[in-house]
Amino acid sequence: MRQSPRTLALRYLLVALALVFFLFPIYWLVAISLKTPDEIFASPPIWVPGQIQFQNYAVLFKDGDVWTIWNSLVVATLSTAVAMLLGTMCAYSMARFRTGGDHFAMWVISNRMIPPIVIVFPVFLLYVKLGWVDTRLGLIVLYTAFNLPYVIWMMRGYIQDVPIELEESALVDGCSRLQTFRLIVLPVIRGGLFATAVFTFVFAWNEFVFALVLTRSNATTFPVQVTHYFGGQSNFWAKIAAMSTLGTIPIFIAVAMLQKFLVRGVSMGAVKG
Amino acid sequence: MQPASGQAFVGRGFKYGMVWPAVLVILLIGLFPIVYTAIVSFQNIDMFGEDTSFQGGVHYARLMGDARFWQSVLHTMIFLVVALPLELVLGLLLALLFLDRLPGKQIFVALLILPVVTSPIIAGSTWRLLFDNRYGPINQILSWLTGEPATVLWTVNPVYVYPAILLAEVWQWTPFMFLLLLAGLSNVDQSLNEAAELDGAGFWKTFWYVTLPIIKPVILIACLIRALDLFRLFDVVWALTRGGPGTMTETVSIYAYVLAFKQFETSYAAALAVVIIVLLSLVVMAALRRVEFAR
Numbered sequence: 001m002r003q004s005p006r007t008l009a010l011r012y013l014l015v016a017l018a019l020v021f022f023l024f025p026i027y028w029l030v031a032i033s034l035k036t037p038d039e040i041f042a043s044p045p046i047w048v049p050g051q052i053q054f055q056n057y058a059v060l061f062k063d064g065d066v067w068t069i070w071n072s073l074v075v076a077t078l079s080t081a082v083a084m085l086l087g088t089m090c091a092y093s094m095a096r097f098r099t100g101g102d103h104f105a106m107w108v109i110s111n112r113m114i115p116p117i118v119i120v121f122p123v124f125l126l127y128v129k130l131g132w133v134d135t136r137l138g139l140i141v142l143y144t145a146f147n148l149p150y151v152i153w154m155m156r157g158y159i160q161d162v163p164i165e166l167e168e169s170a171l172v173d174g175c176s177r178l179q180t181f182r183l184i185v186l187p188v189i190r191g192g193l194f195a196t197a198v199f200t201f202v203f204a205w206n207e208f209v210f211a212l213v214l215t216r217s218n219a220t221t222f223p224v225q226v227t228h229y230f231g232g233q234s235n236f237w238a239k240i241a242a243m244s245t246l247g248t249i250p251i252f253i254a255v256a257m258l259q260k261f262l263v264r265g266v267s268m269g270a271v272k273g
Numbered sequence: 274m275q276p277a278s279g280q281a282f283v284g285r286g287f288k289y290g291m292v293w294p295a296v297l298v299i300l301l302i303g304l305f306p307i308v309y310t311a312i313v314s315f316q317n318i319d320m321f322g323e324d325t326s327f328q329g330g331v332h333y334a335r336l337m338g339d340a341r342f343w344q345s346v347l348h349t350m351i352f353l354v355v356a357l358p359l360e361l362v363l364g365l366l367l368a369l370l371f372l373d374r375l376p377g378k379q380i381f382v383a384l385l386i387l388p389v390v391t392s393p394i395i396a397g398s399t400w401r402l403l404f405d406n407r408y409g410p411i412n413q414i415l416s417w418l419t420g421e422p423a424t425v426l427w428t429v430n431p432v433y434v435y436p437a438i439l440l441a442e443v444w445q446w447t448p449f450m451f452l453l454l455l456a457g458l459s460n461v462d463q464s465l466n467e468a469a470e471l472d473g474a475g476f477w478k479t480f481w482y483v484t485l486p487i488i489k490p491v492i493l494i495a496c497l498i499r500a501l502d503l504f505r506l507f508d509v510v511w512a513l514t515r516g517g518p519g520t521m522t523e524t525v526s527i528y529a530y531v532l533a534f535k536q537f538e539t540s541y542a543a544a545l546a547v548v549i550i551v552l553l554s555l556v557v558m559a560a561l562r563r564v565e566f567a568r
Contacts, residue, residue, distance in 0.1 A: 003373060003374075008375075011370055011373075011375060012375075014370055015370060015371075015375070015381055018367060018370075018385060019381065019384060019385065021444070022384075022385050022387070022388055022444065022447075022448060023384060023387070025388075025396075025399045025400060025403055025444065026387060026388075026391070026399070028399065028402065028403060028410065029395075029399045029402070032402065040408065041408055042408070043407045043408055044413045044416075045408050045409065045410050045413055047410070086294045086295040086298060087295055089291040089292075089294070089295065090291055090292045090294075090295035090296070092291055093287075093288050093289070093291035093292045094292070097288045099288055099289065099291075099292050100292065106561065107303070108299065110554075110557060110561070111299055111302055111303040113501050113553065113557055114302065114303075114306075114550065114553070115504065115505035115526055115549060115553065116505065116507070116526075117505065117507065117526040117529045117530055117546070117549075118306060118310070118529070118546045118549050118550055119302045119306045121306070121310065121529070121533050121542060121543070121546055122305065122306040122309040122310050122313070122543075122546075123301070123302075123305075123306060124533075124534075125309070125313075125539075126305070126309070141298075141301065142301070142302070144298055145298045145299055145301040145302045145303075146302055148295050148298055148299050149299060149303075152295060177287055178287070202390055205392070206390075206391070206392035206393065206394075206395075207392075208392065208393065208394040208507070208508045208511075209507055209508070209526075209530075212530075213530075213534060223392050223394040223395060224394075226394060226395060226398055227394060227398070227511070227512065230398070230401070230512075235402075237402065237408070240398055240402065241402070244395045244398060244399065247392065247395065248391055248392065248395055251390050251391070251392075252387055252390065255386070255387075255390045256383055259379065259382075259383060262386065262452060263452055263453060263456040266389065266449060266452065266453070267453050267456075267494060267495070267498065268498070270491075270494040270498075271453050271456050271457060271491050271494060271495075272456070
């Protein structure tokens with residue numbers, strides 16, 4: 001459709017307003033993390049830090065708070081790896097042999113919709129008995145279980161998109177099913193695999209309720225650590241901002257690489273972008 | 274053994290062998306919690322003792338008469354019925370803004386989507402800093418607009434606490450609606466719109482009678498996903514107010530957390546969990562039947 005320069009200018013103006021609204025909080029967070037204490041507690045607030053300094057980040061390293069980022073990294077990475085492995089295997093069987101049929105597929109995805117608070121409560125009681133409370137192992141197992149339905153659902157969709165003929169010709173050439181899965185299907189869906197892995201990782205990285213209940217001090221992840229900085233009387237602004245920034249920027253970079261898979265990823269495959 | 278050849282090799286072993294490891298792990302969240310919670314809800318376990326004898330439905334009866342429970346349901350519903358339409362309408366308007374050719378579109382979309390992938394607890398914490406009455410910019414902007422010093426206690430004052438939480442919630446999830454609706458709108462065949470406009474229908478009329486019915490499935494899916502998220506709302510409220518002031522913004526999930534892990538009312542909390550699961554299952558089953566997920 002044709003549009004006049006005035007329409008285009010108006011659209012840019014509205015887009016600019018939207019960008020300001022949706023990006024300003026992120027800017028503010030990063031700005032605080034770069035401010036000196038005097039600048040943070042200036043009233044009225046200062047919008048641009050006078051001189052960029054990384055003291056607030058250095059403090060996180062000195063006090064050992066970055067340990068929680070390491071915990072998040074270990075838990076998110078390992079749970080993603082296991083969920084991707086088991087989930088993709090399961091998805092292949094479901095996509096190619098209709099294992100379990102539609103009811104099984106519906107059961108799988110419905111597990112993703114149970115509120116975390118309902119899951120974590122009995123899991124906590126179980127973990128007390130197993131001695132898994134405040135261990136990274138406990139979080140890894142739970143995140144794997146919670147992410148599996150998502151992985152299965154997504155990978156089933158991606159595998160169904162692969163023409164069956166590709167595999168059939170390989171089967172005729174003497175490949176086993178396991179070989180066609182590994183050598184034919186996986187390379188074709190590597191984009192979807194990567195995107196699903198990133199979304200799975202992001203979920204575990206950002207998750208709060210499970211980590212709040214199941215950690216005390218050893219296995220604390222960074223979102224829980226950030227809430228510890230809000231005190232009854234005073235808040236540790238510098239640490240809140242620096243830790244939040246440290247935990248958020250990697251996610252932004254990861255997602256920026258995924259433009260093509262974004263819509264499908266966040267809509268659980270329901271909408272293909 | 275014969276070399277593997279053709280379909281015949283696909284035995285039951287392979288077919289089910291690929292599935293059961295995943296299923297076993299999912300049972301940790303898909304079967305165990307429901308069974309275990311249901312059992313505990315009929316016992317009498319709290320911080321004073323572990324009475325595992327069968328108690329009947331006493332906890333369920335108590336829940337029905339628990340004003341704090343009903344208030345938490347009400348609070349959750351307020352968040353749901355205010356935030357969801359706001360996110361839908363704002364997301365739709367934003368998507369319409371991006372529909373035509375717009376140089377730089379890719380970058381703008383990538384930037385607008387950032388709130389969605391931010392950890393909800395970090396989003397809530399960030400808004401708490403923004404809303405700070407002395408060191409946050411929101412009161413500062415308000416004072417510029419009104420010309421007099423603004424000292425609104427956003428997360429403490431009962432009048433302002435809902436708008437504050439809703440703003441944070443809408444900020445984080447409007448881009449989600451925007452992204453899905455933009456995808457849905459982009460798939461609409463433009464010649465349909467043009468035909469309608471040639472027939473004399475204006476932009477809004479075309480949108481209402483032609484475009485909207487076509488993207489209805491996408492709208493339904495987006496709303497279902499968001500409704501399920503809002504139903505279990507926890508993080509943003511926790512970061513901003515922890516359910517306060519008092520219990521004014523306590524959602525069902527937060528109340529369940531407080532019961533289980535602050536007041537150690539194990540069996541009572543279990544009864545609440547069972548009620549949540551039953552209610553949710555009814556809603557999900559009804560919704561999934563209406564919404565067809567992509568296959």
